[in-house]
Amino acid sequence: MKDMSSVVKMMPLSVGLGDRSYPIYIDQGLLGNAELIRPYITGQQVMIVSNETVAPLYLEILLQSLAGFQVATHILPDGEEFKNLEVLETLFDALLRVPCDRKTTMIALGGGVVGDITGFAAACYQRGVPFIQIPTTLLAQVDSSVGGKTAVNHPRGKNMIGAFYQPRCVITDISTLNTLDDRQLSAGLAEVIKYGLIGDLEFFTWLEKNIDRLRQRDPEVLTEAIRCSCRSKAEIVAEDEREGGIRALLNLGHTFGHAIEAGMGYGNWLHGEAIATGMLMAADLSHRSGWISRMDVTRIAELLVRAGLPVVPPAELDIEHYLKLMMVDKKVHQGRIRLVLLKGIGNAFISDDYDHLLLQETLASRTLF
């Protein structure tokens, strides 16, 4: 009899979406846990999508867990600049070369780029095949692998072409964080800090206490931070899957951040880095609007700095350039840019009723704290 202890010891989180609900497993050593993964494969065919950085590290162990299935792999180049329609097309070509049928399970093994492209390909291939998220970066583990947002970028805007498409399950093996470089780890911490900022002051305070241990990759605090982040996201997604309302709070810092990413050229600023600076810009505008104190802004900036994140907007972008980039954001409605702003740490809200002159001051400012 097989030892099932490794399967049962974890209680997965759950994203509650009726008949499309799915579990999030968070633990060490899950990639090699065949008993955990195999029940989520429907059909006989599997297409694993990874990238040139992650595949040499983790593809082999995943393949062992999938012994007996008919497995194909497709390796993408590494970087946000490859999250585009051309690279997506190479994935469709690979699926049809096999050819994969419409019961094929697609597996995303990698960071947010791999997850977003694979999820979107799964949404479109033969009008939808099942897929599994195995995120290997902190950013993907706490954010992009959960909630079903999939997309590719367009030169004129980030995530402009995509779908809401939920995975069968999310398998977060925190052992994969051991090989993540420091800059990527910090980028992930930006999204972790976001959950504190938007709705959980207690978690924000916990992060202030534990930020150094997180950067040292203490597995216990990492697991705790990831669980807490995923729980927040799962609750929000269950309430508002298609971003009709509350889900938009998860975009704190993203309208500013997307403009930085696009304006500086995808791949130069990491997504998490742009979001960190973007969150501070949102805090700055909130302060200029009289909603939070200067001390709150400083407190946020300090945590971001301790997390190893940039807090100075790029000098290359002027107000006009920012506004042009922000106007193509998905949150624009009838010419008004809707922003997520703060009424306090742990208290975000959505507004298009801010003073446009104050927004311009924020965009012009190079010192935010």
Place this chain on the structure above:
Amino acid sequence: MKDMSSVVKMMPLSVGLGDRSYPIYIDQGLLGNAELIRPYITGQQVMIVSNETVAPLYLEILLQSLAGFQVATHILPDGEEFKNLEVLETLFDALLRVPCDRKTTMIALGGGVVGDITGFAAACYQRGVPFIQIPTTLLAQVDSSVGGKTAVNHPRGKNMIGAFYQPRCVITDISTLNTLDDRQLSAGLAEVIKYGLIGDLEFFTWLEKNIDRLRQRDPEVLTEAIRCSCRSKAEIVAEDEREGGIRALLNLGHTFGHAIEAGMGYGNWLHGEAIATGMLMAADLSHRSGWISRMDVTRIAELLVRAGLPVVPPAELDIEHYLKLMMVDKKVHQGRIRLVLLKGIGNAFISDDYDHLLLQETLASRTLF
């Protein structure tokens, strides 16, 4: 007070899909009926997609019905060979050049290719914007505009990349059929005949009586044929939106037909032409299997011929080529090709339990009746 008689005189059909239900309006002169169309536009922005054949004929009158909205247009080249990812990308470029926000309503004004590309673009643009189908070919009016299947082709297979995405409404202005060329009209009749074959002997018999008047474009019999076809399709889609079961019956002739279309090069055989020959191949295999009589096959062939449709498979494709093309069809499961076959006229069923040797005989045969 406005004259609303033109709005209220029709009882639309309805596709029953819960909160995504939508009406199908079928009548003459609907393109100029602003009161009918305008309530289905959400937001201020509209993107009309049409093609170089249809736009010169019908774009102007539709634009007049949309006076006051912020309307952009995107004109595609005409033909199935343009239903691909490259052309789709030009549409995304156009949407982002405006830029269109995520409340933009997309309108497909054209045949099946325009509808399929526009619907898929609407499904993906900013992860989904509302869209309206205004089909202008008989084939699109009785088939592709209803039911939410959207897609583009891949060199290795038809409709391989797409989404299930329902329109807000379908507006079928049968006046547009006056400018349709005879070959396209016949291609549409193939799908009309399909509804008789799969489940409605009475309708098939009605078609045998009225096929000449249909080809003469008698508006009364056209309206009746379109209503009856759409009603059949709406019932099937309401029961099985994502083709888990009964919806697959709508693919009668399509596995053979897709192989002909792909094998002969998209655009050389019209979709409806390939489906006509494909249905006769399905009938031939059904007869070889002992399920229908030789007389049934002849009766089907005669109606197809009278409808102006081809009934001789192309000499260019041999068995091996057919099988290779059919193996990438979406209906393949674990290496078995699932086919829609006939137990009688008006009685189709799905099977992967046919004799493979008989299939090879059908594929090798050039005379099917």
